[in-house]
Structure formats: structure tokens, C-alpha cells
Amino acid sequence: MAVQPYLVFDGNCGEALSFYENVFGAEAKRMTFGEAPPHPEYPLPEEAKNRIMHASLEAEGTTLMFSDTLPGMPYQQGSAITLAVVSSNADKLRSCFEELSEGGEVTMALQETFWSKVYGQVRDRFGIEWQISHQE
Numbered sequence: 746m747a748v749q750p751y752l753v754f755d756g757n758c759g760e761a762l763s764f765y766e767n768v769f770g771a772e773a774k775r776m777t778f779g780e781a782p783p784h785p786e787y788p789l790p791e792e793a794k795n796r797i798m799h800a801s802l803e804a805e806g807t808t809l810m811f812s813d814t815l816p817g818m819p820y821q822q823g824s825a826i827t828l829a830v831v832s833s834n835a836d837k838l839r840s841c842f843e844e845l846s847e848g849g850e851v852t853m854a855l856q857e858t859f860w861s862k863v864y865g866q867v868r869d870r871f872g873i874e875w876q877i878s879h880q881e
Contacts, residue, residue, distance in 0.1 A: 746832035751810040751876055753825035758797035758813040765802055765809065773811070775800035782859055792816050799860070827866075827874035835863045835879050842877045845869045 754761055762773045779794030796813035803809075810829055814820050832838050842855050848870035855865035855877065863879040 746830065746834065746837060747808070749808045749810055749829045749831055751812065751827040751829045753820070753827065754797075754811065754813050755818075755820040755822070755825075756796055756813055756816070758800065758811050759795075762797070762800055762802065762811060765804065769802065769804040771803050773800045773802040775811075778813075778815070790816055827876050829876040829878055831878050831880050833880055838863050838877050838879055842867060842875075845875050845877075 752761070759775075762775060766773055776798050777794060778789055778796050778798045781789075781798055783789065793815050796815070797811060798813070800811040801808055802811070814825075830838065830841055839855060842865050845867045846869075850868045851865065852868055852874075853864075853866035855863055858864045861879045863877065865877045867875050867877070869875060
């Protein structure tokens with residue numbers, strides 16, 4: 746299991762990725778919102794299609810993860826960081842999610858997504874944002 750920093754941007758994630766690729770001499774893996782499978786109940790606004798949905802960059806032994814917000818979502822520059830718990834042990838992930846949820850707020854219930862068998866988001870009772878993600 747790993748805990749990885751997840752940096753969130755407001756439409757300029759691609760620019761940030763290019764900067765960090767240069768800084769660390771590494772190439773990021775990236776996916777835009779427009780490349781994701783469409784969801785009929787949540788149509789994607791045209792201005793969101795080129796924003797980064799998820800990216801990762803290996804930097805000096807640490808995996809940094811990145812994303813843009815969707816247009817219009819609340820955002821405060823420099824403070825949008827979450828911690829991602831990544832593991833192949835789905836039971837351990839469920840347990841972590843339940844414990845982090847105690848006294849906190851579930852912002853996305855644990856569920857299967859097209860990228861993860863177990864994924865959810867929670868703000869713990871101390872205000873720290875967590876992403877729980879299954880990885881094979």
C-alpha cells in the first residue's frame with residue numbers, strides 16, 4: 746500500500762505537468778476528461794474535455810498524481826492537495842475508508858469506476874482530503 750500526494754489544478758494541470766516533467770526529467774502519464782468513457786447522466790461540458798482527469802509522474806522515487814477540477818468547481822490555488830491511498834488489497838482499502846469516514850464527510854462513496862475496482866473520496870474529521878484507490 747502507498748500514500749501518494751495528489752495535486753489538483755484549475756485548468757492549468759497540463760502546464761504544471763510540463764513544468765514538473767522538466768524539473769524531474771521524467772515523462773508523465775496523462776488522461777483528459779474527454780478521453781474518459783462518457784457517462785449518460787453526467788454529460789461533459791465542452792470546456793472540460795481537454796482538462797487533465799488524471800496524470801502521474803515518477804519523481805525521485807515518489808509517484809505524484811495530478812488532476813484538473815471541472816469548470817466551475819470551487820478551487821483555491823496552492824491548497825488543493827489530497828492524499829491518495831493506493832493498494833491492491835481491496836479489503837484494506839475499504840477498512841481505511843471506513844475509519845477515515847468516522848467523524849468526517851464522504852464526498853464520493855466507495856464504488857467501482859472504469860479505472861478502479863474500489864474508489865472513493867473522503868474528508869476526514871481534521872479536514873484532510875483522501876482518495877482511496879484500488880490498483881492491480
